[in-house]
Amino acid sequence: MSTTIDISDLILKHRDRAVVDGLSLTIASGEILVVTGPSGCGKSTLLRAVAGLRPLDGGTVTADGAAIVGTSRDRAMVFQDDALHPWRTVRKNILLALQLRGVPRARRSAEADRWIAEIGLDGFGDHLPRELSGGMRQRVQLARGLAGAPRVVLMDEPFGALDAQTRASMQQLLIRTLHAHPATVVFVTHDVDEAVLLGDRVVVLGAAGEPVRRVVDVPRPRQASPANDGARAAVIEALTAHNTLSTPQETNR
Template sequence: MTLQLSDIVLSYGGSPIISRLDLQARPGEILVLTGPSGCGKSTVLRALAGLLRPDSGEILADGQPVRTTSRDRALVFQDNALLPWRTVQSNVELALKLAGTPRSERAEEARRWIADVGLSGFEHYLPKSLSGGMRQRVQLARGLAGAPRAVMMDEPFGALDTQTRTSMQKLLIDTWRAHPTTVVFVTHDVDEALLIGDRIAVLGRAGQPLRALLDVPTPREALADRSALRSEVIAALDTPEFP
């Protein structure tokens, strides 16, 4: 799925957060959004998901205006958004139900996704019985299970410890390769952006324009020296802002 932001303006409390942003997420790529706190990364994500309407400009999904949410565009949060009264299996099956998967196929399909994220044997656990990393694995399975054509991820690994976060980053890349889809991923972490992204969009502070749009050489794991590209991202983040 192609996601196109054309000259969009997004405001909060009457003040512009995003001003005249033009940006495109290409089919099957991972586009990372980064930038200083308060620059509107999560706001852009919610607008792409159809949860917010821009003040002006246009958001298109495969050429069609985004007016509301759609099962073709899934959203994965940092906070635990699993339904606490549903088991792992039931949470994933809910995504399949919303996607229109026949009842007779849901249980088997859910088990396949649970296995893909390394949680076989935990199908009947409630979220409260799982670690933070395990809950994020369930969220990843649920987010992808309905075969969305685009997935928006809002700092999904930000609250995890370093070891678990590294594991989840690898899992995301492996799962995305096995089930290709367009991903828009928000992070504050430059190294995470370099590891996950095909391209990195650096947003300016509230109301400021896009600072940089950088390509990440692929395959990501073969990028032995990230220092030059890392310096480019940091330089864009540190760019002085003018009225």
């Protein structure tokens, strides 16, 4: 089950300066919306506002018509830093999410094992985060976030610190997992190829306080298709028109 997010005339400030100024956007139930733009344009700030982790300086953000005024079990955050509890094993990190969701104790262990298998970490359930690679930790964080059955998943450059091969693997894992466990997703990235691969739409924010530069529809989301070449070009054009796009090598960093 997923949720529609409505953002209307949103203002978010850092100190006295607006970083998001008058943003209006509807994110459809079950949509994967990718947000990109120059550094400092308010991408992470926007995610925190939708999560209910920071107050609004103006405007409204609603989930299925209800104002977001604080955190909720229905909204999960996935960060670039895996943010796992370092003293908990893989299984116990996932079990915590199941406990908070209210899954009966008798079912938790089997459900945790199902998630471990689903993310390809059979045999690692009793490992601590420090014993895992970065990609493996991100797999655990993804499982922990989705095990709580959120209606909205907010992802802040979750694969940005991974090498290219691991990043590609995580993108495919995310696609498979969301197919099996649908949710509304807001995904922040600096990587244009990642944005066009994952998103139903890509929102290109302007610099801090500027209007949205462009909203690009992706013809064939989650597919490596020539039909998406035009969407990729449109995103790059929106970024490079203001000299904010990194070189192709830098977009993967």
